[in-house]
Amino acid sequence: MKKLWRKLETKRWFQISKAIVAIITILAALSGSWTAVYYGTSALYRWIGWQPDHYWEQMINMFLGLVLLFAIMQIIMLFVGHRHVEISRSLTEAMRRIAKGDFKVRLEVGNQDRGPFEHIIHEINHMAVELDEMEQLRQEFISDVSHEIQSPLTSISGFARALRNEQLPREMKAEYLRIIESESIRLSKLSDNLLKLASLESDKHPFEPKRYRLDRQLGSLILACEPQWVEKSIEMNVDLDENFVVADEDLMSQVWINLISNAIKFTPNGGTIHIELRLLDGALVFKIQDTGIGISEESRELIFQRFYKADKSRNRKAGGSGLGLSLVKKIVQLHNGCITVESTIGNGATFKVTLPQKANEEINGT
Incomplete structure (x- = not known):
């Protein structure tokens, strides 16, 4: 039986078939993990009567999905041949690091025959790159929001302190109050636009087209x-x-x-x-x-x-x-x-x- 198996392994069509089965299995596990987590967390949120905002909902689903995929991969490893154990461990370690927020992780393909795992390695690397870009955008967004908020707050605080001066001329008081009002309106518009963008991007904003x-x-x-x-x-x-x-x-x-x-x-x-x-x-x-x-x-x-x-x-x-x-x-x-x-x-x-x-x-x- 072993001789027959080894003989089959030399056949190209057999190797291709194994690769297809392995890829389908892992992709199914990946898809199943994300699907299970998505519907599972949705049901849990409805049950406890609490719904996180869009960003944290994504982060929670991503983390739980990776944890579930990690568990599934551990089970799959029990059925993987000795030749692919090392690769499976590398994949598992990469997924663990990504789950912890290390999006700089990259798996090397090298010149070795990675068999059915080569496509998965490329997909994990691609996923890590996209998550890394999303994290950079998030950090830039937080930095930009902080900067835009800090500027009017500084003006409001400074002119409010100046208004404590009882000897300040009436004209200057009126001008300082105008600036404070203007900066307050600017903050209000910033907050309003941020909420609108978040609502539109969450696909939960009411969309009511009419003629x-x-x-x-x-x-x-x-x-x-x-x-x-x-x-x-x-x-x-x-x-x-x-x-x-x-x-x-x-x-x-x-x-x-x-x-x-x-x-x-x-x-x-x-x-x-x-x-x-x-x-x-x-x-x-x-x-x-x-x-x-x-x-x-x-x-x-x-x-x-x-x-x-x-x-x-x-x-x-x-x-x-x-x-x-x-x-x-x-x-x-x-x-x-x-x-x-x-x-x-x-x-x-x-x-x-x-x-x-x-x-x-x-x-x-x-």
Whole structure:
């Protein structure tokens, strides 16, 4: 029997079959671990009446999933031949380190014949790289939030201490109170945008699309911003074709308000803003073009990232947090649309939002 087994092991088709079975087994264990943990923890949360936030829910599920996979791999090791025991131990050690938060772990493939484990090694390395990138993004996010919160808090604290001076002139007191109020509003907006982003990314945000006149929505929002562009003597050229859209009206209003406010904010006194809405090839296309300072090529690639500011000094002066365009992009993607920007330094910027043809087909069918 052993001779027959050894003879079969020399056959290529047999080796391929073994590899396929091993890969399916381990992938099934990995999938089963995550699935069991996901439904198990969900049931547990319902039973105890407590639900962690989205981040900690992911961390808990990841940790328990890895622990369960580790236990399953220990069982599998009992049935693995002596030739693969060392590799299995390396895999187990790697999973243990990842479970403890060491995402720098990497398994070496080398020149040896890893058999059915080679694909698993590559997958674990890939998973570790992605988890490491997520951890870096998390740390950067915490750092950015801390920085954005610290700045207005420092201003509020400093001016509040200054107001204790009873001999302070009334004009200065009024100015300090105005700054405190402005910084408080900035903190409130930062908190509100962070909550909105977290809600949208958790896929638990209420999404209520309906059919409505997009040109009317845009017109009313432009009029709502009239005091801002009149104050700066900005010429507003608006050309909106009559068009219906199927979308979440409240969410889309945040998109338009952000884009219109940014255009006004970065357009100098006496500048011009062009806004248009067209139906092109079955897709709704919204464009807003300003004559502001423009955006560099480097910044265009990063402008939709959280907390990124193409002009940090001006953004801070205007009270921006760098979250607005991230929120805009997330909402547009939620509607299966896309947003792009064209700009060069000194020549203003043009933002274009395209809503997909599918939505318009649904409208035409109503």
